[in-house]
Amino acid sequence: MNLGNAVGRSPLVLAIALGLTCPSLVLATDAPAAAPSVQLAGIDTHEAPRVTAFVDFAKKSVVEGTHLDMASAASQATPLNDSVKLAHLQLVLKPSAQRQAALETLSAQQHDPSSPNFHKWLTPAQFGTTFGVADADIAAVTSWMRAQGLTVNAVYPNKTQIDFTGTVAQIRAAFGTNEVAYTIGGKVHRSNDSNISVPTALKPVIAGVMGLNDNKPMPQHIAPRLASFNAQSGMFQLAANAAKAPATSASGVHTDAVQFPTAARGLVPGDISAMYGIDKLRAAGFTGKGVTIAVVDVANMVDADYANFMQTFHLDKYNGSFTQINPAPPSGPTNCLDPNTVDNQQYDFDETLLDVEWSAAVAPAAHIVAAICSDADAKGNATTTNFFGGAFIASANLVNASASRPDIISVSYGYGEDAIDLASKQAIDAMWAQADAEGISVFVSSGDSGSNPDFNGGLNSPTSYQGARPSAVSANAFGTSAHVTVVGGNDTADVLDNTTSKYFRKMTDPTLGTALGYVPEIPWNQSCGNEVAAKSMGFNSTVKFCQQQFKFDPNGVYATSEAGSGGPSGVVRKPSWQKLVYNAQKDQSRDVPDVSLFAGAYGAHTWVVVCTAAYPCTSNFSGPVSLSGGTSLAAPMFAGIQALVDQKLAGAGRNQMQGNAAPTLYALAAKEYGSPTSGPTDALKACNADNGNDGTQSCVFHNVTRGSIATNCAQGLGDDDPILSNCYFVADLPQYNTGLGYFPIQIGLTSMDANPQSYSAKTEAFAARPGWSFASGLGSVNATNLANAWLSYTKK
Known part of the structure; x- marks a missing residue:
């Protein structure tokens, strides 16, 4: 030179x-x-x-x-x-x-x-x-x-x-x-x-x-509801909802066209254990002992909540442990702030409670670590100029720690790829690739708003989008790495199928549970895009169901995008292992979710119980309790299942750390469901989630094949309003409340087509189907069968 x-x-x-x-x-x-x-x-x-x-x-x-x-x-x-x-x-x-x-x-x-x-x-x-x-x-x-x-x-x-x-x-x-x-x-x-x-x-x-x-990844949970237990009915009475149901229904419409129950079912750890085959693993001594699960969060919880939860549901006998940490960077001044110190108050953050308690519910002997870095105070004001958020910093510091790295990380945060710059996306993907190379299994929630995870609790619309043509379809940028396992959301089908008595006892058992075993599942979808709900209400299509709904709900009070999320990445190419299974999407994209577990219910009928400082749990639910859900529930539960698998492998002399679970999950699913070249197997039909316990006892996966995550989407009717792609419009609402005031909008259902001219199971975004689907991935799992199959797979 x-x-x-x-x-x-x-x-x-x-x-x-x-x-x-x-x-x-x-x-x-x-x-x-x-x-x-x-x-x-x-x-x-x-x-x-x-x-x-x-x-x-x-x-x-x-x-x-x-x-x-x-x-x-x-x-x-x-x-x-x-x-x-x-x-x-x-x-x-x-x-x-x-x-x-x-x-x-x-x-x-x-x-x-x-x-x-x-x-x-x-x-x-x-x-x-x-x-x-x-x-x-x-x-x-x-x-x-x-x-x-x-x-x-x-x-x-x-x-x-x-x-x-x-x-x-x-x-x-x-x-x-x-x-x-x-x-x-x-x-x-x-x-x-x-x-x-x-x-x-x-x-x-x-x-x-x-x-x-x-732009920060946001927690993916349902807004908690306060409820009181009715010992006579075995149900929870929900506190009054701020929104009121429509006073009258249009002629010919089923009176429950939109369900607003005053009573709800509150699932407890014993229910999830029975539903997903965890009970048999636990009976064999596999409880997560010796395994560390780190849940990543941005605010604290009260330490005593964990002990209250474990004691209430008789899980304290497994001697699990819980700590909250603020993971430090590998060198230099700290970039991880303690939220309690920042705000000078004790937090009891809904997301952290859900993550900690329900990972422990599945793996009660595991060491649960809440890794917390603040990014906002209780009023939502930024507490640090780490604009990318505490969730990333906590994850990066865990993955780069010189010692005491966790076996498993659960992250219940996300936002769409449309809401992130490419440099930040590259940093996230590089972090997860590093975690995988170190043997850490990472589970990320898919999101809570159907085909685009940006709208948790809101309505899929262009108001917060970029560009001239925003899309109703995106995927969780925190989870579309090829080095993590993305967990979507399911609903139990019994309420809409009117089969509850077959799968749940009326009164609780000593652990306060009511589930009798595996319960048929559908994708979690609280909108009128829910095909199973539409059929249950007497409609032959979701389009007609939605049109009729908005005739007696002209203000769009019940328009929603609340549902388990899924979709194709626009950034990451499809990994080879995702091509292995029958009905894998024939695209070039990393598609999510990979698997799914219970997250929520149509009509807000079923939740999980969370023990909080304000509303602690008691052995007989004598006081009010908090109910919650979302894919923020599903991800830590799957992390708990992985802890049980890890303990079983370690006991057999295998490596306890497994890295990304997805490659093994898809390899096992290909054996059960078939591959794109071999076609479907006989087991694919036997392992259909609709069978419940009838014939699925030996299945690793429960294949969810009914329903969809197609939800409501909307755009304004003003001349200057952005045009939303991937939305099939079904009705005009003259007085929709956006939070900024009332003005007219078009409302529709999310579609796979950018410019949809029709709407069907082939075009909706997205329908469940045999094999893999955007709605539920590979489906849910039987934890005992999964652990046995995983052990056999590693013998090669």
């Missing part, structure tokens, strides 16, 4: 140039120390540094995909003050294509019992040395960052992310973008106003900056 071009440059620029010519002159102190090499058969990731040109600060290149398109639709944008400090942002580094390909090769081998690399898990340091960015490249990047006045807090052991802090002015100087406060949908957010730019010489190793916008 001609160093003459460095004349007149700063000494630091000259040092970078000299260091690239003479690597010994670059002190790679920012990069974690190289780990001892791990022997991986057939995996070679040795490579030279990729920053080979002179780092000229004046010559910059744009890094595409680093601006959130949503911000472009803002009604107004105001620049932030130059002195505002943004702490603990993450510079996302980009490993080479060679190393990315090698990582995927290793991942496949780590899950292949016939491979010499089977279950050869890595440490964070080994992962960084083998698959991260070269130390010399990291040194060049951090030298440039410091020259811009940015504070480098830590380089993570994975060598793919750098924690840093800077002011708005420093970020603008370094990355050529302005931080602005923008308003969209009546809410104020923060974001960079353009794609970032970096020195051209560094662009090969920089993917972007995570945290320049404040």
Whole structure:
């Protein structure tokens, strides 16, 4: 290289140039120390540094995909003050294509019992040395960052992310973008106003900056309801709902066209144990002992709630344990804040309660760790400039810990891929790939709003979307990595089928449960897009059901997108293991969910019991209790099932850590259901969820084949309102309350077609079907049969 071009440059620029010519002159102190090499058969990731040109600060290149398109639709944008400090942002580094390909090769081998690399898990340091960015490249990047006045807090052991802090002015100087406060949908957010730019010489190793916008993954649970137990009926009386049912129904409509029960069923741990074959594993001594499950959250719970839950349901005899931690970064100042310290008050956060109590409900002897990093106070105000959210930081710090990493991680948070910049998506996917390579099994909830997880508790609409043509279809960006298992939501079919007496006893048993065994399941869907509900009410199509519903509900009080989520990724390609099973979607996308468990019910008829500080549980439910649900329930329950599997494997001399569960789940499902080439097996019919306990006792999976997650979607009728794609409109509502006032909208049902001209089971988004489906994935599982099949699979 001609160093003459460095004349007149700063000494630091000259040092970078000299260091690239003479690597010994670059002190790679920012990069974690190289780990001892791990022997991986057939995996070679040795490579030279990729920053080979002179780092000229004046010559910059744009890094595409680093601006959130949503911000472009803002009604107004105001620049932030130059002195505002943004702490603990993450510079996302980009490993080479060679190393990315090698990582995927290793991942496949780590899950292949016939491979010499089977279950050869890595440490964070080994992962960084083998698959991260070269130390010399990291040194060049951090030298440039410091020259811009940015504070480098830590380089993570994975060598793919750098924690840093800077002011708005420093970020603008370094990355050529302005931080602005923008308003969209009546809410104020923060974001960079353009794609970032970096020195051209560094662009090969920089993917972007995570945290320049404040979009955060949101918890995926149903708003809890307070209820009182009626010992005579064995049901819970729900507290009065703020919304009132329509006073009259149209002529000819079943009076329960929209169900609003005053009584509901509250499932307890004994019910879930009976429904999913957990009881037999527990009777054999498999309770999760020796396994650590980390649930990731952004706010605390009261410690005593766990003890109350375990004692109430007679699970304390298994001697499980529970701790709450604020996982620290591997080095440098902390980027994980304790919510109790931030707010100076004791939290009892609904999401954390659900995650902790119901992972323990399934694996009562496991060590449950609530890994919590704050991102907002009780009023929703940001408590940190970690705009990407505490859920990511807690997960990243767990995965990069030098010791005491968990066996299993459960994450019940998410948002659609349409609400995330590509740099942040890459950081999330890289984190989960690292967790998988380390042997950590990660379970992510699919979402709670049907074909787009952005609208938990709301209505799928374009009000918070980006771009000229928002879509009603997306997938959870936190879960579309090929290195996690995504858990969707089911409903028990007995209420709509009028078969409750066959599957539930009227009065509770000593553990307060009523389930007699496995109960037929349908996809969880609380909207009029629920085909099973439509049929139960006497309609031959959901379109007619919805049209009739909105005739006597013209204000759209009961329009909803509340349902288990599923859909195709627009970013991640379909992994090879997802192609194994019968009826796998014939697309090129990573499709979710992978499996599903109970999450909620049509008509809000069935929930699970949660013990809280305000409403503690008692042995006879003498006081009011909290009822909850959502795919935030399903994910930690499946994490609990994985803990039982792990304990059984460890007892048989196998590796307790299993990495991503999905490759094994699909391999087992292919045996039970058949493959795209072999066609369906006889077991596919026998293992249909509709059979209940009749013939499914030996099945690993319960195949959910009725119903859908197609829900309501809507767009405004004003001339300037965005046009929503993937929505088949069925009615006009003249006075829909958006929260910003009443104005007319079109309301419809989500469709697989971008411009739907008709609506059927083939076009709705999305219908359950034999084999795999967007509605329920592979279906639910019998935990005992799953553990036995998993043990047999690893004998290869």
